[in-house]
Amino acid sequence: MPFIAFCCIVVDPPATIYMGKDKFENEDLIKYGFEEDVWFHVDNLSSAHVYLRMNPGQTWDNLPEALLEDLAQLTKANSITGNKQDNITVIYTSWGNLLKNQSMATGQVSFKSSKRVKKVFVKERINSVVNRLNKTKVEKFPDFAKMKVDNNKERSRLKNKEMQAKRLQKKQLSRQAVVEKENSSYDRVFESAQMKKSHNSDFDDFI
Ligand SMILES: *[C@@H]1O[C@H](CO)[C@@H](O)[C@H](O)[C@H]1NC(C)=O
Ligand SMILES: *[C@@H]1O[C@H](CO)[C@@H](O)[C@H](O)[C@H]1NC(C)=O
Ligand SMILES: *[C@@H]1O[C@H](CO)[C@@H](O)[C@H](O)[C@H]1NC(C)=O
Ligand SMILES: *[C@@H]1O[C@H](CO)[C@@H](O)[C@H](O)[C@H]1NC(C)=O
Numbered sequence: 001m002p003f004i005a006f007c008c009i010v011v012d013p014p015a016t017i018y019m020g021k022d023k024f025e026n027e028d029l030i031k032y033g034f035e036e037d038v039w040f041h042v043d044n045l046s047s048a049h050v051y052l053r054m055n056p057g058q059t060w061d062n063l064p065e066a067l068l069e070d071l072a073q074l075t076k077a078n079s080i081t082g083n084k085q086d087n088i089t090v091i092y093t094s095w096g097n098l099l100k101n102q103s104m105a106t107g108q109v110s111f112k113s114s115k116r117v118k119k120v121f122v123k124e125r126i127n128s129v130v131n132r133l134n135k136t137k138v139e140k141f142p143d144f145a146k147m148k149v150d151n152n153k154e155r156s157r158l159k160n161k162e163m164q165a166k167r168l169q170k171k172q173l174s175r176q177a178v179v180e181k182e183n184s185s186y187d188r189v190f191e192s193a194q195m196k197k198s199h200n201s202d203f204d205d206f207i
């Protein structure tokens with residue numbers, strides 16, 4: 001199935017944006033998105049579903065301002081009504097917050113939590129942004145199912161790595177605690193020796 005892809009160069013490395021051509025393609029994106037991908041739509045108006053592909057470790061709720069503007073402009077431009085209107089709102093959330101169930105129509109989606117949906121106000125179309133993105137528009141045939149499998153592997157690899165690092169840190173901390181304990185008992189011995197010594201010298205002075 002062909003998908004539309006855009007390349008956003010306001011961030012380094014450039015970000016990939018996917019857009020379904022129709023509701024059936026949206027369905028694939030809803031199904032095979034990555035947990036941390038970001039889904040964009042014009043609020044209360046029909047528009048394309050726009051997906052920002054994220055890399056492991058990136059989070060949806062602190063997108064760079066310039067990237068967010070690109071996505072908002074692109075989403076607005078891909079809404080028949082929204083494209084013609086000023087002062088519209090674009091909503092976005094993480095793929096992980098999308099809710100899909102049997103009773104919903106093809107291409108339809110809801111949210112697990114509306115609290116985890118953010119809004120971005122778009123005053124007007126910025127032609128330079130829309131044209132720049134439009135020039136990167138390509139038709140792609142990505143195997144989203146395979147990409148998802150690979151991404152899951154990468155996520156669990158990173159998770160394991162993180163857990164390993166935590167275990168190592170814990171080990172080092174407990175090793176250090178042992179050394180510190182030894183040090184402090186040494187300090188105590190040292191201190192009492194000092195005390196004795198100073199006592200003696202006081203005594204000497206007294207004499
Ligand atoms: C958009 O909002 C601004 C103020 O925020 C207002 O001046 C302008 O008329 C609005 N445009 C439209 C088309 O409603
Ligand atoms: C969209 O609809 C919701 C609920 O009807 C409303 O709270 C919100 O203000 C609307 N947003 C815009 C931009 O009109
Ligand atoms: C599907 O989700 C919608 C929207 O949240 C909800 O109203 C509906 O009850 C759900 N249906 C099922 C079968 O879970
Ligand atoms: C994008 O570019 C194509 C030509 O490549 C043009 O036909 C189309 O109108 C442009 N779309 C937007 C939203 O600017």
Ligand SMILES: *[C@@H]1O[C@H](CO)[C@@H](O)[C@H](O)[C@H]1NC(C)=O
Pocket residue numbers: 176179180183
């Ligand atoms: C233990 O004491 C020695 C000598 O005072 C010091 O150099 C070392 O940094 C201490 N180690 C720790 C883990 O506190």
